[in-house]
Amino acid sequence: MVKSFMTLAVLVLSAAGVYAQDIIQVQGTTPDLYVMHTVKKGETLYSLGRTFSLPIKDIAAENNISADKGLQLGQNIKIPLNGANFSQKADAASGGAPLYHKVEAAETLYRLSLNHNKVPLDNIRKWNNMSGDGLKKDTYVIIGYLKGGSGAVAHTPTPTPAPTPAPAPVNNTPAPAPVNNTPAPVSNNNPAPPIENNTPAPTPAPTPTPAPAETKPVASSGSSFESLYMQQTSNGKNATTEKGPGGWFKSNAAAGKYYALHNTAQRGTIIKVTNPLNGKYIYAKVLETIPQIKGNAGLIIKLSDSALEALGTNDPKFYCELSYEN
CATH class of the missing domain: 3.10.350.10 (LysM domain)
Structure with a gap:
């Protein structure tokens, strides 16, 4: 009786294993x-x-x-x-x-x-x-x-x-342990800082900070996309521009992250989109091309709904200026 019960239990467990896989x-x-x-x-x-x-x-x-x-x-x-x-x-x-x-x-x-x-x-x-x-x-x-x-x-x-099983590589993260070796020697070799205290004169240099007040564009996107745009365009020197009508699509992207569809820019390109009516601009990442359907005819870009909001417009179609890598 006990033996037959154990046999049945083994069969049930093996079947459960199949389902799990x-x-x-x-x-x-x-x-x-x-x-x-x-x-x-x-x-x-x-x-x-x-x-x-x-x-x-x-x-x-x-x-x-x-x-x-x-x-x-x-x-x-x-x-x-x-x-x-x-x-x-x-x-x-x-x-x-x-x-x-x-x-x-x-x-x-x-x-x-x-x-x-x-x-x-x-x-x-x-x-x-x-x-x-x-x-x-x-x-x-x-x-x-x-x-x-x-x-x-x-x-x-x-x-x-x-x-x-892809997440397994996470186990390799113990590598950062060696980083703990660097702080000890660095802290011991730094008795010199007191000398820097004798030079208060340079501190007035930061006075040019009033410049931030010049940031007229009211809106911008996440700093990560902005920095990528600067890398891709060599700080805007190698950028091509485009002007025309834009549209939008619904997206649940995280706050401050804007996405776009564009017909010529490669996937992953960061596009700076400006609303010339109010000077607001955002940086959006290209996901893929604009679907070729009647409603998209003539559009130069489609933006996620949150990007549209950041540009200060709610029109289904709006005029915009684009800047992105050549």
């Missing part, structure tokens, strides 16, 4: 997002409905099968993702299992968001512990979470979820 990969693009599920032994439309939080009739209709008919072992079932079973809210991680997208060649974070219900970029960064916008081909990125469900999902495993 599976990855739920989202397929398709907005508005047709779905998951392909391979039927396993004992699974029914009823159990799939509970697992994926969908009515049986919806799964049956999506796969052109009868709700009364049983499922076959190994059968591929298409599970649609919609508001009933799929969440992309910032706090969605507290719900069900994560849903992944496999990154394709040259795919950008903005394009990934656009193809998956325009999920906010900040949500993707938060779920995946990303500090920047770069994506690596064949890695897996969380783009939302399954609502409710039983959680015991045995989905078609995509065996290459290797990207997850």
Whole structure:
């Protein structure tokens, strides 16, 4: 009796291990997002409905099968993702299992968001512990979470979820320890500072500080983008200019971080955008090109909504001046 109980426990644990290794990969693009599920032994439309939080009739209709008919072992079932079973809210991680997208060649974070219900970029960064916008081909990125469900999902495993161990390199950070060796000798060799105290005369030099009052531009963006712009344009010496109408797109970017779409500047270029009507300007980072649709015809740039606000305008289309690397 005890032996059979232990055998059963081992089987249950091994099965749990299989489930833990599976990855739920989202397929398709907005508005047709779905998951392909391979039927396993004992699974029914009823159990799939509970697992994926969908009515049986919806799964049956999506796969052109009868709700009364049983499922076959190994059968591929298409599970649609919609508001009933799929969440992309910032706090969605507290719900069900994560849903992944496999990154394709040259795919950008903005394009990934656009193809998956325009999920906010900040949500993707938060779920995946990303500090920047770069994506690596064949890695897996969380783009939302399954609502409710039983959680015991045995989905078609995509065996290459290797990207997850990537955080391991963080263990190499003990390297900073040697830095502790530098402070001791430096502090001991500095008895000279008292000599500097005998030269109070130079201190009046800072008097030219009234210059800051000359900063007429009322708005600017994060200093990091500004410094990148200065590097890229050699402090503005190697910059090209452009004038024309601009538009905007919705983004949940962090405060003070502005983003742009532009047709000729390379991805990662920092563009200085000025509103000539009030002199305000910001620095925005290029994500990718402007989508070629009717509403974007004639635009020289599209800015994130927070950038539009910083420029002091709320017009759908506005006149602006651009400056960026040649």
